[in-house]
Amino acid sequence: MEKQYIDLYKTHHSLIKQHAAPVMNESRDASFALFEKLGFPTTKLENYKYTDLKEVLSLDYGLNVRRLDFPVDPYQAFKCDVPGIQSYLYFVVNDAFYPEYNEQNAELPKEVIVCSLKEAAEKYPDLVAKYYGRLSTQKQDGLVAFNGAFAQDGFFMYVPKNVQLDRPVQLVNIMRADVDFMANAHNLIILEEGAKAQLLVCDHTVDDVRFVSNRVTEVFVAENATYEHYKLENTHIKTTNLSTLLIEQQASSNVLGNVITLHNGLTRNSIEIALNGENCETELCGMVIADKKQQVDNFTSVLHNMPNCHSNELFKYVLDDVSKGAFTGSLYVAKDAQKTRAYQTNRNILLNRTAKMRTKPQLEIYADDVKCSHGATIGQLDEQAMFYMRTRGIPYEEARLLLMFAFTADVIDNIRIPALADRMKMLVEKRLRGELSKCEGCTICQ
Amino acid sequence: MLEIKNLHASINGKEILKGLSLSVKPGEIHAIMGPNGSGKSTLSSVITGNPAFEVTQGSVVFEGKDLQEMAPEERANEGIFLSFQYPVEIPGVSMVNFMRTAINEQRKYRELPPISATDFLRIMREKKALVEMDNKLTNRSVNEGFSGGEKKRNEIFQMAMLEPKLAILDETDSGLDIDALRIVAHGVNKLKSPENATIVITHYQRLLEYIIPDYVHVLHDGRIVKSGGKELALELEARGYDWIKQEVAV
Ligand SMILES: Nc1ncnc2c1ncn2[C@@H]1O[C@H](COP(=O)(O)OP(=O)(O)OP(=O)(O)O)[C@@H](O)[C@H]1O
Numbered sequence: 001m002e003k004q005y006i007d008l009y010k011t012h013h014s015l016i017k018q019h020a021a022p023v024m025n026e027s028r029d030a031s032f033a034l035f036e037k038l039g040f041p042t043t044k045l046e047n048y049k050y051t052d053l054k055e056v057l058s059l060d061y062g063l064n065v066r067r068l069d070f071p072v073d074p075y076q077a078f079k080c081d082v083p084g085i086q087s088y089l090y091f092v093v094n095d096a097f098y099p100e101y102n103e104q105n106a107e108l109p110k111e112v113i114v115c116s117l118k119e120a121a122e123k124y125p126d127l128v129a130k131y132y133g134r135l136s137t138q139k140q141d142g143l144v145a146f147n148g149a150f151a152q153d154g155f156f157m158y159v160p161k162n163v164q165l166d167r168p169v170q171l172v173n174i175m176r177a178d179v180d181f182m183a184n185a186h187n188l189i190i191l192e193e194g195a196k197a198q199l200l201v202c203d204h205t206v207d208d209v210r211f212v213s214n215r216v217t218e219v220f221v222a223e224n225a226t227y228e229h230y231k232l233e234n235t236h237i238k239t240t241n242l243s244t245l246l247i248e249q250q251a252s253s254n255v256l257g258n259v260i261t262l263h264n265g266l267t268r269n270s271i272e273i274a275l276n277g278e279n280c281e282t283e284l285c286g287m288v289i290a291d292k293k294q295q296v297d298n299f300t301s302v303l304h305n306m307p308n309c310h311s312n313e314l315f316k317y318v319l320d321d322v323s324k325g326a327f328t329g330s331l332y333v334a335k336d337a338q339k340t341r342a343y344q345t346n347r348n349i350l351l352n353r354t355a356k357m358r359t360k361p362q363l364e365i366y367a368d369d370v371k372c373s374h375g376a377t378i379g380q381l382d383e384q385a386m387f388y389m390r391t392r393g394i395p396y397e398e399a400r401l402l403l404m405f406a407f408t409a410d411v412i413d414n415i416r417i418p419a420l421a422d423r424m425k426m427l428v429e430k431r432l433r434g435e436l437s438k439c440e441g442c443t444i445c446q
Numbered sequence: 447m448l449e450i451k452n453l454h455a456s457i458n459g460k461e462i463l464k465g466l467s468l469s470v471k472p473g474e475i476h477a478i479m480g481p482n483g484s485g486k487s488t489l490s491s492v493i494t495g496n497p498a499f500e501v502t503q504g505s506v507v508f509e510g511k512d513l514q515e516m517a518p519e520e521r522a523n524e525g526i527f528l529s530f531q532y533p534v535e536i537p538g539v540s541m542v543n544f545m546r547t548a549i550n551e552q553r554k555y556r557e558l559p560p561i562s563a564t565d566f567l568r569i570m571r572e573k574k575a576l577v578e579m580d581n582k583l584t585n586r587s588v589n590e591g592f593s594g595g596e597k598k599r600n601e602i603f604q605m606a607m608l609e610p611k612l613a614i615l616d617e618t619d620s621g622l623d624i625d626a627l628r629i630v631a632h633g634v635n636k637l638k639s640p641e642n643a644t645i646v647i648t649h650y651q652r653l654l655e656y657i658i659p660d661y662v663h664v665l666h667d668g669r670i671v672k673s674g675g676k677e678l679a680l681e682l683e684a685r686g687y688d689w690i691k692q693e694v695a696v
């Protein structure tokens with residue numbers, strides 16, 4: 001399985017490097033060596049035991065090592081403008097950033113940088129070198145190592161000290177290819193002291209082929225900075241999204257992560273948030289609505305390395321048909337991280353007997369003065385509530401829908417952009433009704 | 447309006463109703479009394495179509511239609527309403543959304559267009575006033591965190607919104623204070639008409655001072671063992687059920 005990629009790298013590593021930002025090449029050989037050693041993760045590993053990647057990764061995928069242009073104009077084709085949400089809008093097609101001019105984006109404060117990682121590395125080599133790979137190269141993870149070896153570009157955002165963005169930055173990832181295709185991208189997001197930014201990442205697919213995307217995103221949130229990361233997956237059943245989100249928080253920073261999977265084939269989100277300063281606030285939420293053969297695995301870890309931080313996790317799944325869900329809530333509290341408050345909740349509804357959910361809290365607490373709690377439930381829709389609603393004339397299907405919608409409401413309540421929350425309510429309702437929840441005016445999602 | 451004949455019903459294989467017959471005509475008020483566990487709530491569950499219960503024998507016909515063929519929501523939209531003995535909490539579903547959905551489903555069933563926002567708000571306001579329900583309650587999730595009495599009042603509010611032909615009030619009086627009891631009874635009486643009927647399940651004569659029944663039935667061990675006029679309720683209040691149990695045993 002790994003062999004074709006190992007051969008590919010050995011034959012073409014100079015080509016890969018030639019088309020990549022130099023800063024990315026510095027750790028490339030080391031990443032490759034690590035990948036050679038680790039291979040792709042298997043279910044034998046504790047952290048991957050719920051999701052078998054073998055089937056999807058053993059297929060053949062094209063890689064665009066030469067980075068040829070794809071014939072698509074995302075601005076034309078894509079109007080996922082989440083109506084009402086004014087955003088700075090950018091596209092990444094496979095792994096290529098689209099820097100085209102657009103009116104909204106022209107209003108981006110001058111001191112803020114949003115561009116491709118490659119461009120950033122060329123124009124601001126010191127800035128990029130200071131952060132690139134600082135978190136990802138520490139990971140003993142086959143997917144991250146693979147990304148380090150093969151990723152050539154990605155999305156870059158830099159918000160300097162005390163600059164607070166007035167509206168969200170929206171990043172639309174589009175997968176587009178004529179043959180089964182794999183894209184590796186490395187995103188780098190830097191918020192300096194007191195900065196504020198909201199990023200909305202939307203994953204979409206265009207073509208009816210198999211896609212694998214393997215993305216690593218590193219986020220650095222400095223003191224007193226506020227960062228919100230929303231991710232909405234709305235792709236097709238032949239898509240495998242492997243995503244690693246690594247966030248480092250400094251003192252008194254505030255981070256919200258909210259990852260929502262509506263449509264996809266196989267999803268693996270590895271999210272790690274390291275609280276490296278005191279008084280950090282962290283809210284991490286997620287919602288999964290899955291049916292058919294969808295598989296969604298959210299692997300989260302929150303590392304309380306410093307005292308007086310507060311983290312809260314809330315993940316909710318609604319699983320139908322033969323879909324499979326997995327959630328891991330790993331919590332680490334270092335010995336000196338006193339007065340930590342860390343809470344974790346995972347609630348799941350299985351709509352039938354064939355859907356499966358695995359949930360696992362993983363707590364390692366070395367401090368003694370802490371408040372931690374975790375809870376997980378797996379259940380069905382409340383029969384009594386169903387009957388109650390039906391006696392009011394509400395049909396079975398509608399009653400079910402109301403209950404499912406109610407179940408997911410608190411994850412949506414954790415969206416701090418009102419227009420996005422409204423939009424998400426609509427998308428979730430459509431999804432629960434089994435309608436395609438493609439974005440309004442969007443001509444390209446399937 | 448409602449014809450129940452020789453009804454047998456069971457839950458988890460255990461027979462609860464054992465040959466119950468009851469006939470209710472438009473305009474009538476029937477009171478059903480009986481000891482705990484005699485099957486009163488089971489009867490209301492079976493009439494409204496709770497899937498947990500299985501009808502093994504007999505028939506329930508509402509306005510000429512066999513209810514056993516109908517889903518709970520169809521029965522509701524035909525005009526049957528149950529005020530639950532234990533109303534269910536539904537976190538995350540707002541009262542407003544719940545009520546609007548129910549009203550619109552009823553309208554859809556009658557081939558009417560959805561209710562306009564202004565009409566809906568006006569009716570909500572009227573019916574809240576009728577049962578003197580606090581605005582705060584309708585802004586919350588259905589029954590979530592409501593007190594026992596508030597839940598009961600909410601049942602009558604929903605009844606007022608849906609204007610059923612047949613209302614079954616299962617111990618709506620329990621948990622209500624004296625003032626609330628009067629308000630709820632007043633609400634029920636306001637909704638009375640020669641076309642609709644009410645079945646009042648209660649343990650206490652008190653409610654029947656406000657809602658005056660045409661008939662009083664005693665349910666015991668899954669059967670109606672005695673029927674009479676409103677004076678039967680007074681007698682039960684004075685003498686309890688033992689004398690009836692003995693009569694039945696003989
Ligand atoms: N899910 C169930 N499984 C087994 N038995 C049940 C179940 N539900 C009800 N029963 C039994 O059915 C019988 C009738 O119950 P029901 O609730 O109809 O009584 P009731 O007359 O309404 O009593 P109360 O006055 O206390 O409200 C009781 O013996 C009760 O224990």
Ligand SMILES: [Mg+2]
Binds near residue numbers: 617
């Ligand atoms: Mg009862």
